[in-house]
Amino acid sequence: MLDKRDLQKCIHCGLCLQACPTYLTTGQEAESPRGRIYLMRQAVEGRIRWAQARPHLDACMGCLGCQTACPSGVPYAKLIEAARAEVETQARTPLQRWVRQQAISNFTQPARLRLLLQLAGALGLRRAPRWVARLLGASDSVMRLPRLPERAWRPKQTVYPARGVPKARVGLLLGCAMQVLFDRVHAATVGMLTLAGYEVHLPRAQGCCGALWVHNGYPARACRNARRLFMAFREVDYIAVNAAGCGSTMKEYGLLFHGTPEQAEAERFAQRVRDVHELLADAPLPEPARRDSLCVTYHDACHLVHGQGIREQPRALLKRLPNLKLIEMEGAELCCGSAGIYNLLQPHLARDALQRKIAHIKATGATVVASANPGCTLWIRQGLEEAGLPVEVLHPVEILAKAYDAMP
Numbered sequence: 001m002l003d004k005r006d007l008q009k010c011i012h013c014g015l016c017l018q019a020c021p022t023y024l025t026t027g028q029e030a031e032s033p034r035g036r037i038y039l040m041r042q043a044v045e046g047r048i049r050w051a052q053a054r055p056h057l058d059a060c061m062g063c064l065g066c067q068t069a070c071p072s073g074v075p076y077a078k079l080i081e082a083a084r085a086e087v088e089t090q091a092r093t094p095l096q097r098w099v100r101q102q103a104i105s106n107f108t109q110p111a112r113l114r115l116l117l118q119l120a121g122a123l124g125l126r127r128a129p130r131w132v133a134r135l136l137g138a139s140d141s142v143m144r145l146p147r148l149p150e151r152a153w154r155p156k157q158t159v160y161p162a163r164g165v166p167k168a169r170v171g172l173l174l175g176c177a178m179q180v181l182f183d184r185v186h187a188a189t190v191g192m193l194t195l196a197g198y199e200v201h202l203p204r205a206q207g208c209c210g211a212l213w214v215h216n217g218y219p220a221r222a223c224r225n226a227r228r229l230f231m232a233f234r235e236v237d238y239i240a241v242n243a244a245g246c247g248s249t250m251k252e253y254g255l256l257f258h259g260t261p262e263q264a265e266a267e268r269f270a271q272r273v274r275d276v277h278e279l280l281a282d283a284p285l286p287e288p289a290r291r292d293s294l295c296v297t298y299h300d301a302c303h304l305v306h307g308q309g310i311r312e313q314p315r316a317l318l319k320r321l322p323n324l325k326l327i328e329m330e331g332a333e334l335c336c337g338s339a340g341i342y343n344l345l346q347p348h349l350a351r352d353a354l355q356r357k358i359a360h361i362k363a364t365g366a367t368v369v370a371s372a373n374p375g376c377t378l379w380i381r382q383g384l385e386e387a388g389l390p391v392e393v394l395h396p397v398e399i400l401a402k403a404y405d406a407m408p
Ligand code: SF4
Pocket: 019, 020, 021, 022, 023, 031, 032, 033, 036, 059, 060, 061, 062, 063, 064, 065, 066, 067, 076
């Protein structure tokens, strides 16, 4: 439910405009945070229909760059999620809703995602077919279908003991796309957390955290996912997350369940959620085992930097590696355009944001981009390949696990 008081916090100062990738591309007020907040306010007050606001709300990347830039404390994440729920119920047909729900289901169910990617591989499909994009309301299909990893890492046990005296029990969120496409990031996370003294649990009955559902206007579906996580992680001290979008959503479960009998339980759960960098930055680590020379630039995933306020910890961890040179890119905090399934739904704005990101990466001369979100990693990899740049994209924990020789 949109709260008018949150909308009224916007004083129209415009300090958020330069932090907004869609405003930078279009230069249009309606594609800026200030314009979108004004449209939401008009729709809430009944001066326009939600259908009139819809194209501009759909074009928002949900990157939250504006929330960080805003001096007035406008809670943009809360506003856009509530506005999207209004759009889904009031400004889409039942068929449009069904198609969008199917798309989200395909991304958030590991078995289904794996099967679809296997099928696409067997048929030689590199991109989602254009008719799929059209069904989703997109004009084109530019997002490449990811390839399944050749040698998947399958955990051999459900508990990995800490090296040394355990300081806490940590449950690792396996997620959906992460589990299918980034199993090596999970392996690296297990390796680094155990090295840092945590006992790592991998509960089997987890499922998706609900981030894609809540970001696309389906909070009730997200609640269903969250309840499963409450059960799965009831016996650990912390829940570790290595995907920015998931961690950001899980830290906001209190808001998701606001005003319901489950709010207190959701808040207690949220207080135990930690991004993997937070856990590692707080722990003493031994000297790295390897001293490989690396030239790295760090991309701030939106839901890590703007959603969770995590900027320093990943950089500080990388800087502990003796021969790693960290070069800051311009616009590190600007969205790359991946934004969940945004690059599927808004291909042109997403591509423009990607090109800006690739230009900034190129200017650093780095040979590795560190990125802590699966969507960003896939999208930036695609941009680098298309630009012919021989640059790897790795999660910071992959870089760390290699240097500390910590892969399980
Ligand atoms: S969330 Fe990102 S794209 Fe949306 S209005 Fe804010 S800065 Fe712009």
